[in-house]
Amino acid sequence: MIWIAIRMLTGDxxxxxxxxxxxAFSTLLITQQLTxxxxxxxxxxxxxxxxxxxxxxxxxxxxxxxxxxYPMPSTALDAVRSVEGVxxxxxxxxxxxxxxxxxxxxxxxxxxxxxxATLTGMPKRLVEGDKSDLRTPDTVMVDDVGATxxxxxxxxxxxxxxxxDQRVVIGGIxxxxxxxxxxxxxxxxxxxxxxxxxxxxxxxxxxIAQPVAGITPSQLVDKIEAETGLxxxxxxxxxxxxxxFIIANTGIPFNFGITVALGFVVGVAIVGLTFxxxxxxxxxxxxxxxxxxVTNRQIRKMVAAQAGxxxxxxxxxxxxxxxxxxxxxxxxxFFKGFFVPWQVPLISLAAVIVILALTAxxxxxxxxxxxxxxxxx
Amino acid sequence: xxxxxxxxxxxxxxxxxxQQTITVLHGIDLDIKAGEMTFLVGESGSxxxxxxxxxxxxxxxxxxxVKVFGTDIYDLPDDELVEFRLQNIGFIFQQYNLIPAxxxxxxxxxxxxxxxMDRAEAREKAVAMFEKLNIADQADKLPSQLSGGQQQRVAxxxxxxxxxxxxxxxxxxxxxxxxxxxRVMDLLREVAVxxxxxxxxxxxxxxxxxxxxxxxxxxxxxxxHDGKTMPETH
Ligand SMILES: Nc1ncnc2c1ncn2[C@@H]1O[C@H](COP(=O)(O)OP(=O)(O)OP(=O)(O)O)[C@@H](O)[C@H]1O
Ligand SMILES: [Mg+2]
Numbered sequence: 001m002i003w004i005a006i007r008m009l010t011g012d013x014x015x016x017x018x019x020x021x022x023x024a025f026s027t028l029l030i031t032q033q034l035t036x037x038x039x040x041x042x043x044x045x046x047x048x049x050x051x052x053x054x055x056x057x058x059x060x061x062x063x064x065x066x067x068x069x070y071p072m073p074s075t076a077l078d079a080v081r082s083v084e085g086v087x088x089x090x091x092x093x094x095x096x097x098x099x100x101x102x103x104x105x106x107x108x109x110x111x112x113x114x115x116x117a118t119l120t121g122m123p124k125r126l127v128e129g130d131k132s133d134l135r136t137p138d139t140v141m142v143d144d145v146g147a148t149x150x151x152x153x154x155x156x157x158x159x160x161x162x163x164x165d166q167r168v169v170i171g172g173i174x175x176x177x178x179x180x181x182x183x184x185x186x187x188x189x190x191x192x193x194x195x196x197x198x199x200x201x202x203x204x205x206x207x208i209a210q211p212v213a214g215i216t217p218s219q220l221v222d223k224i225e226a227e228t229g230l231x232x233x234x235x236x237x238x239x240x241x242x243x244x245f246i247i248a249n250t251g252i253p254f255n256f257g258i259t260v261a262l263g264f265v266v267g268v269a270i271v272g273l274t275f276x277x278x279x280x281x282x283x284x285x286x287x288x289x290x291x292x293x294v295t296n297r298q299i300r301k302m303v304a305a306q307a308g309x310x311x312x313x314x315x316x317x318x319x320x321x322x323x324x325x326x327x328x329x330x331x332x333x334f335f336k337g338f339f340v341p342w343q344v345p346l347i348s349l350a351a352v353i354v355i356l357a358l359t360a361x362x363x364x365x366x367x368x369x370x371x372x373x374x375x376x377x
Numbered sequence: 378x379x380x381x382x383x384x385x386x387x388x389x390x391x392x393x394x395x396q397q398t399i400t401v402l403h404g405i406d407l408d409i410k411a412g413e414m415t416f417l418v419g420e421s422g423s424x425x426x427x428x429x430x431x432x433x434x435x436x437x438x439x440x441x442x443v444k445v446f447g448t449d450i451y452d453l454p455d456d457e458l459v460e461f462r463l464q465n466i467g468f469i470f471q472q473y474n475l476i477p478a479x480x481x482x483x484x485x486x487x488x489x490x491x492x493x494m495d496r497a498e499a500r501e502k503a504v505a506m507f508e509k510l511n512i513a514d515q516a517d518k519l520p521s522q523l524s525g526g527q528q529q530r531v532a533x534x535x536x537x538x539x540x541x542x543x544x545x546x547x548x549x550x551x552x553x554x555x556x557x558x559x560r561v562m563d564l565l566r567e568v569a570v571x572x573x574x575x576x577x578x579x580x581x582x583x584x585x586x587x588x589x590x591x592x593x594x595x596x597x598x599x600x601x602h603d604g605k606t607m608p609e610t611h
Binding site for chain 2: 001003004007008009010011012282284285287288289290291292293294295296297298371372373375376377
């Protein structure tokens with residue numbers, strides 16, 4: 001009987017493709033929007049991801065994320081270093097600044113000053129140049145996405161800029177996750193960053209620390225907080241903080257929530273309508289089957305098989321289409337590093353199952369309510 | 378004398394039409410024998426379809442009892458009644474109700490497939506039935522590729538393929554000209570009537586009344602005539 005059910009469905013290509021399209025469209029909308037959503041949130045933690053080393057981040061208790069920091073006095077570094085269980089600790093300065101390009105344009109950038117001695121705080125990989133080039137006077141390194149935006153069509157390497165009246169030269173390009181604010185990030189040494197950014201007595205944004213073997217990052221965080229009065233976060237916690245900040249301070253969750261809900265509603269509408277049309281077209285046949293002696297259980301299986309087939313093919317196409325669109329956009333620097341978290345296809349699969357279950361239940365109600373005696377009329 | 382194939386006792390059926398209750402069948406008592414062709418005739422609205430639906434287990438009587446080959450069918454639990462129909466009753470619907478997306482032989486094989494028979498085997502039996510009906514060469518065609526008469530033969534094959542003990546047929550000749558109508562009736566007599574099978578045909582087609590073994594005339598929900606031929610007044 002399942003074979004008959006499948007043939008009934010595929011024998012009506014228009015409705016069959018309508019159903020597959022509806023499911024594929026919903027899957028695409030839900031999967032794609034959730035993927036972009038998760039990745040956008042992830043951008044909030046870019047400052048953590050781009051810090052190549054160190055499991056513990058120490059900051060003023062008022063600081064929230066890598067981009068929302070309240071500066072600490074330089075004594076904080078020694079205080080952290082003196083905590084037992086700290087293997088090493090380095091300072092980091094993060095601050096906004098304005099640069100003037102050779103063309104005379106003014107651009108807002110983020111300056112990241114990393115430890116002079118070890119260069120800890122630099123991203124793990126460079127697209128061009130070598131980390132040690134950072135020690136060359138006046139050299140800064142710019143993140144790859146920022147570079148393409150600041151110097152469209154030009155080779156960023158060797159470009160000369162003016163940073164608060166001081167000359168800097170681009171000497172390297174980092175391979176980094178773009179930040180949410182989409183400003184370019186300039187990496188330089190801590191001591192030079194102090195020079196580039198005029199300011200007050202307290203300038204240090206973060207201390208990045210590493211626990212000795214045998215102590216977990218969260219144990220070290222507890223010790224540092226107890227002994228220094230500063231705020232400590234593990235790498236994981238600080239990543240989470242960056243994401244939470246975006247959730248709390250932007251309309252992103254709401255807007256994406258609406259689109260995802262829309263994908264669901266459109267799916268229910270298209271699939272539900274098309275399927276009930278299909279059932280209505282075949283109600284005489286279903287009535288005849290019921291009269292002949294096909295049980296409700298068999299009819300349930302038939303409808304389940306029809307829904308299952310539509311779901312299987314539609315979901316497959318939907319996921320393929322999502323991967324396709326992501327791939328098509330992958331050359332856009334904004335989408336750099338975008339990935340599809342494994343939970344997302346599962347969520348859209350669950351949505352597809354709910355859509356089809358609702359639809360199938362409606363369809364079954366119609367079939368069950370059909371009296372077999374109606375076939376003689 | 379063997380027990381009747383179908384035995385109705387005091388079968389009454391009401392329909393609700395708005396506030397009103399209309400009684401369509403008034404206490405029908407009938408015994409129908411296997412091995413002959415019984416016609417159920419009467420004017421439009423006299424209750425023929427209602428009665429045949431009750432006799433084949435797809436419409437509950439308001440009152441009364443229906444025994445089909447000894448089984449009190451409306452005493453059965455729902456799923457057993459469905460199973461009883463699947464095993465014992467062959468239906469020929471006026472509109473055929475073939476499934477458009479599967480070929481003729483598969484359509485005719487539906488009762489066997491529903492019984493759980495392997496599809497290839499069920500199709501083979503359907504094709505064997507097609508041979509008796511002279512449409513063996515149409516087995517692989519879709520219903521839409523067949524003429525109305527051929528579709529009707531597929532429907533007849535579907536009603537008989539699982540060798541049911543009761544065959545019911547609503548208005549088999551209504552849409553046919555006189556010659557085709559007689560041909561279908563000849564065919565039905567040939568394939569559907571058997572020693573241990575009852576065959577009930579609903580019709581108001583007076584061109585075929587002479588082909589009945591027994592004619593029951595229904596009027597306003599009562600049997601007003603029961604005989605080998607039609608009463609003089611008709
Ligand atoms: N489901 C129903 N609900 C309400 N009334 C019904 C229903 N089915 C049948 N009736 C009524 O019962 C009466 C008998 O109907 P039935 O279909 O049995 O007549 P019939 O003899 O088969 O007529 P025809 O020759 O036109 O097919 C009619 O008056 C009809 O309107
Ligand atoms: Mg009728």
